Amino acid sequence: MSVAAVGTWARSLGPVPSLACSSCRAPGEFAKPEKLAKAAPASDRRFSAAVTVGISAFFFLRHGGRGGNTGRRGRLSALQSESGRRSESEVIAEVLPPELELSSDVGSSELSSESEPSADSLRGGETFNWHKAWYPMAVVADLDPKRPSKLELLGEDLVAWRDGEGQWRVFEDRCLHRNVPLSEGRVESDGTLMCSYHGWRFDGTGRVTAIPQAKEGDLHRLLDNPRACAAARPTQLKNGVLWVWGESSADSELESALVEPNCPEELSDPALEGRAACAVWSHRDMPYGWEVAFENVTDPAHVAVTHHNIVSDRYKDPCPIEIDWVRKPSNMGGFKFQYKPLKKKTEDGVVTTMDFRPPCQMHIKSSYPSGASLTLLINYVPTKPGWSRLVGSTMTVLGEKGEKPPGFALYSAPIPRWLVHLLGPAFLHQDQVFLHFQQSILQKETLKTGKSWKQSYWIPTAVDKGTVMLRNWLDRNGGISWNPAVSQDLSSALPDKRSLFDTYHFHTEKCATCQKALKRVSRIHGALKYSAIILASAGVSGGPCWPLLAAAAVLGLGTGAASKLKGMFHEVPFHHQDNN
Ligand code: FES
Ligand SMILES: [Fe+2]
Structure with a gap:
């Protein structure tokens, strides 16, 4: 996928729609939780809240505070006194025992929401089989x-x-x-x-x-x-x-x-034939694993900060984000939610959803009232521990009367495959370094303290709900089923940051299209360089000849541009500290 694709997707976030007609919902999808909550009788809500509190109390009494006699309230008070600014709900999220799923306890607004889908729905039943997919x-x-x-x-x-x-x-x-x-x-x-x-x-x-x-x-x-x-x-x-x-x-x-690949409906639904189109497919080996890759793509909040100057302003755009579940989580079917930044002005009637489809697909779609849509399809294939392969593209669907989604002209433009591939790292490298080190830090922390991600992460706001559900899904399905012969040691990160920008080994050498393009660019670079040298030599021999020198200067500029392009096939450095 291209930088522009991600940019348009990020800019096209839309408000959450009103409750859809039940006949319009896909099988397994359900209405907005808050609407259902309002529809439920008050007595039911009180009963549900009491059950939630009861279960929480049970777990805490059984597995709770180190002091033995220190109850949850006491621990809360102690933690609250550590920081007068933290609300009780924040602290509750922190002190929840690991046995209690965080999905229904993240952030203040979710603590009493009985209609929030919990990870309980992942318990029991058949677990996802990574090998039969x-x-x-x-x-x-x-x-x-x-x-x-x-x-x-x-x-x-x-x-x-x-x-x-x-x-x-x-x-x-x-x-x-x-x-x-x-x-x-x-x-x-x-x-x-x-x-x-x-x-x-x-x-x-x-x-x-x-x-x-x-x-x-x-x-x-x-x-x-x-x-x-x-x-x-x-x-x-x-x-x-x-x-x-x-x-x-x-x-x-x-x-x-007996199993169908996760082909997106944009490319498989006969009803969309003639209206749907797919941009260039990209692929790249990523120096971070499935786990942190999917944490990243279930986290809409990071876009405003991490992708500063490409799709956002890190100082103006971060804000609370409302997340509502669309499809109940399940071991076999993953989950789907829609989200809406509360600060950002968005176009009326636009709905953006994130749909996790096991084992390795995130389908991020912005749907417009005209029936047009723009989809960013991201597959992170679990290649080996600590590594993944990104295979993705962007899909557009025209509205029923031919209305175009934003960015349509760009995605349908005849941009060479190699150029789309070459520009991808400008966006991807903004996440790459910290994701690579995050997995290493988490594993070292777990080995050192025995803390799982639930205890190691502090998640006080509701915006991380998608990430929490993703981690819960993974836990409930027993983690990734790796070949037992491969090492799962992630504690040794790559030796230096620079090796994380190595586009040649992560992509170019494995892409026949980019190999050919690199050869062409190298030839052009060589031709420009030697032509510039010849013209410059001719221009100075026997006194300056300004037309020749001017031509040599132009060729010199071309040589510089070709050299820069050639370099991008090998390395694309990025540092947040320099991205002002
Ligand atoms: S190892 Fe392959 S032919 Fe001998
Ligand atoms: Fe390529």
Whole structure:
């Protein structure tokens, strides 16, 4: 996605709509909580509040204050006396025992809201199975069909390649002969993937088709051996994105056929055909994990501060934000909320929602009264602990009478793919450094003090509700199901900040489109540089020749611009301290 896409999204926040007609709601969605609260009889509300207080008291008495005899009220008083400015509700949020979900206890307005969906809805039932799900792993237009590409998913190494029939295949990245990575192999002209160690070849289904070291008389017997097959993953191509199933097992083909990838409705709903369009897909390896990535995208408040000078003013825009749940949280279905900054003036009737769709999608949509909409689609694929892969784009839908959403001209403009990719870090690097270090700090804090995120974070305002629900969802589903062989140690952050701005390793080297663009820009840079030198030399030999020197100066400026552009394929530094 582009910087402009995010900018338009952030600027297009709209007010919360009135209670929708029940027939307009999607299955599983429910009305605004405060409306329901008003509709409930007062006696019911009192009963519910009493139950809430009772459960809180039970947990506190059972697990509460260190002093044993110090009750919740005593602890509250002690903490309140530490800071006269803090309200009781803030302190309550802090002293809640870890067993009590924070989702219904964050911020003052939520403490007595009996209609607020709580994380209790995540208890019981089936938990989300990370391995029986589809993941958007790569953008096909940016893969090189002539060579295998290394991928990572849930701590497993994978290899993607295109076979002789033009099908994209994904195998576990391990040659079954002696375990060298197939991603170091070659895609051969006969449409097989050849291991570079001993030359064994694999067809698209994973079957071994050649063992050069086998005697002719043995070959057929060896190729018929059930072991002569690489572990292939089910794959699907949807809207130019390569989706990969979360495991390779005997039942994977069957199981994966019963599950749909999380393709956004903008691209799959036949009713929107002709009105919906998708901008360039972006992809990038991020030096922070799924956990902090989704904390970040369930947190609308940070945009006003972090993305200063791109979409906001850090001194004027931060304000309380009202968050209302739209879809009840569930293990399998994630959750959805709508939000509205209370200070910012927004266009009438615009609704902005954040929809978390497990395992790895955040669908952020601004809907306009005309029926037009603008969607920022962000997938953070859990590649390995402490890392994720961002695969995202922006989608526009025209209104019923062809009305355009804001930014439509920009998203439908023929901007080269490589330029969209090149500009992405200007926005992404504003979060990148602190998210990278946040995960390391949290883990070190947990190891040092035994505190979980609930105890380690202090969350006194309601704006963090989305983030709290996200963390609760993750806890209830047992955390990410990583390959047990990979280390989950995040305490060692990358050695220096500069390595976090390394766009070459995070993107360029893995993007065939940007590789080609970099070669072109390098050639142009070289041509401009040498032309400038030649003209300047000619312009000074035998006395100054001003027209030649002027031309050399223009070429010199072009050389500088090309050099800057070339540098962005390698590194895009950003420091908040310099962003005034
Ligand atoms: S390790 Fe792959 S062919 Fe030997
Ligand atoms: Fe690229």
